[in-house]
Amino acid sequence: MAHLPPNAAIFSPSVARAAASAAKDWSYVDTWLQRKFPSRGPPPFERNADTLRVLLALASANEAADEERALVARLEAETLQQLRAHEEDDDGDTNALQSAREAILTSLETSLTRDGQTALTAMAALALQTHTPLPNPPALGAELISLSTQTATLEQTTARIQTLTTYLAREASATAKLATDLRPPSPHHHPPQEEDDTQSRSSSSKNNSNPEKTGSYHPPPNLALQNLETQRRIKLLSARLPDQRDKVTTLAKSLSSSSSSSPPPSISQIRQEEETYLSLLATKQALDAQVQAFQGLPPDTERARQELEGLRAELRRMTARRDEVFEGLVERETPRKGGGAGAAARRLG
Known part of the structure; x- marks a missing residue:
C-alpha cells in the first residue's frame, strides 16, 4: 500500500x-x-x-x-x-x-623461658645468615655442619699456605745467603782508611786471620782430591758395568729357558699332589696324637723311664687305697658277713 x-x-x-x-x-x-x-x-x-x-x-x-x-x-x-x-x-x-x-x-614468645628465647634468637639469626626462608632444626643443623666443614677445610688450607710461605721464605733467605757467599769481591772495593794506623793494622790482621769473613767465597781445600776420587770411582764402575749387564742377560736367559722347558702342571697332577698332601697331613695328625700321650715327660730317656716307674707306683698305691676303701664300705654295710664280703671284694679288686 x-x-x-x-x-x-x-x-x-x-x-x-x-x-x-x-x-x-x-x-x-x-x-x-x-x-x-x-x-x-x-x-x-x-x-x-x-x-x-x-x-x-x-x-x-x-x-x-x-x-x-x-x-x-x-x-x-x-x-x-x-x-x-x-x-x-x-x-x-x-x-x-x-x-x-x-x-x-606473641603469646608463644612471651611464654618461652630464657633458654627458649635464646635458642629461638639463635635459630632466627642462623636462618638469616644461611638465607633459609623456612628454617627447621634438622636443616639448620645440616647447614651448620656444612659450614663447620668448610671452615675446617679453609683453616687447614690456610695452615698449609702459611707452612709453604714459611718454607719459601726460609729457602729464599738461604738462597740469598748462598748467593752472597758465592758473589766474588768487587775489584774496586777497598776497606775504609782509618786515621789510626794501629787500628788499621789490627783490622787487616783480623781479616787475614779470618778469610771467611771478608765476603769472598773460598772452596774447601780438599775439593780437588774429592773430584779425583769421584772420577776414579766413575771409571771403575763404568768398567764393571758391561760385566754386570752380561750377568743380567745370562740370568734372564736361564730363567726363560727353565720356565719354557718345564710345562705347566695339569689338573690331574694338582689333584694327585693334593691327595698326597692330605695323606701326609693325616699321618702327621696321627703322629701328633701318639706324641701327645708322652707330653710332659723329660727329653732324657732314663729320666723319662724313672718318672714312668714313679707314676706306675703311684697308680698301684691308688689302686690299693681304692680296694681298702671299698672293703671298708662293704664291711660297714654287712657286718655279719664281713669275711665273705671281704673275700668277694678282694676277688673283685
Missing part, C-alpha cells in the same frame, strides 16, 4: 487493516532508525514491503542483541559486585587471621 498516496481513501476493510499494520510497522522501523541514525531515514522509493520486512527483521535482531548485551552487562556488574564483596570479606578474614597469628606468636 505504499504506492497509494497518504490521503487516498481505502474502501476495503482488509486493505485498510493491511495498511494500518504496514503503517504501524513503518512507524516502529522509523523510530528504530531514528534511534540508531538520528535525522536520517529511508528514501521514499525504498518504502516497500520487501524493505519493510528486512528492516523489521534487522530491528528485531538488533533489539534481541541489545537485550542480550544488556543482560550480559548486568550479569557482569552483579558478578563484579559479588567479587568485590568477597574480596572485602577475604581481606577481613586475612586481617583477622594475621591478627590471630600475631597474637599466637
Whole structure:
C-alpha cells in the first residue's frame, strides 16, 4: 500500500487493516532508525514491503542483541559486585587471621623461658645468615655442619699456605745467603782508611786471620782430591758395568729357558699332589696324637723311664687305697658277713 498516496481513501476493510499494520510497522522501523541514525531515514522509493520486512527483521535482531548485551552487562556488574564483596570479606578474614597469628606468636614468645628465647634468637639469626626462608632444626643443623666443614677445610688450607710461605721464605733467605757467599769481591772495593794506623793494622790482621769473613767465597781445600776420587770411582764402575749387564742377560736367559722347558702342571697332577698332601697331613695328625700321650715327660730317656716307674707306683698305691676303701664300705654295710664280703671284694679288686 505504499504506492497509494497518504490521503487516498481505502474502501476495503482488509486493505485498510493491511495498511494500518504496514503503517504501524513503518512507524516502529522509523523510530528504530531514528534511534540508531538520528535525522536520517529511508528514501521514499525504498518504502516497500520487501524493505519493510528486512528492516523489521534487522530491528528485531538488533533489539534481541541489545537485550542480550544488556543482560550480559548486568550479569557482569552483579558478578563484579559479588567479587568485590568477597574480596572485602577475604581481606577481613586475612586481617583477622594475621591478627590471630600475631597474637599466637606473641603469646608463644612471651611464654618461652630464657633458654627458649635464646635458642629461638639463635635459630632466627642462623636462618638469616644461611638465607633459609623456612628454617627447621634438622636443616639448620645440616647447614651448620656444612659450614663447620668448610671452615675446617679453609683453616687447614690456610695452615698449609702459611707452612709453604714459611718454607719459601726460609729457602729464599738461604738462597740469598748462598748467593752472597758465592758473589766474588768487587775489584774496586777497598776497606775504609782509618786515621789510626794501629787500628788499621789490627783490622787487616783480623781479616787475614779470618778469610771467611771478608765476603769472598773460598772452596774447601780438599775439593780437588774429592773430584779425583769421584772420577776414579766413575771409571771403575763404568768398567764393571758391561760385566754386570752380561750377568743380567745370562740370568734372564736361564730363567726363560727353565720356565719354557718345564710345562705347566695339569689338573690331574694338582689333584694327585693334593691327595698326597692330605695323606701326609693325616699321618702327621696321627703322629701328633701318639706324641701327645708322652707330653710332659723329660727329653732324657732314663729320666723319662724313672718318672714312668714313679707314676706306675703311684697308680698301684691308688689302686690299693681304692680296694681298702671299698672293703671298708662293704664291711660297714654287712657286718655279719664281713669275711665273705671281704673275700668277694678282694676277688673283685
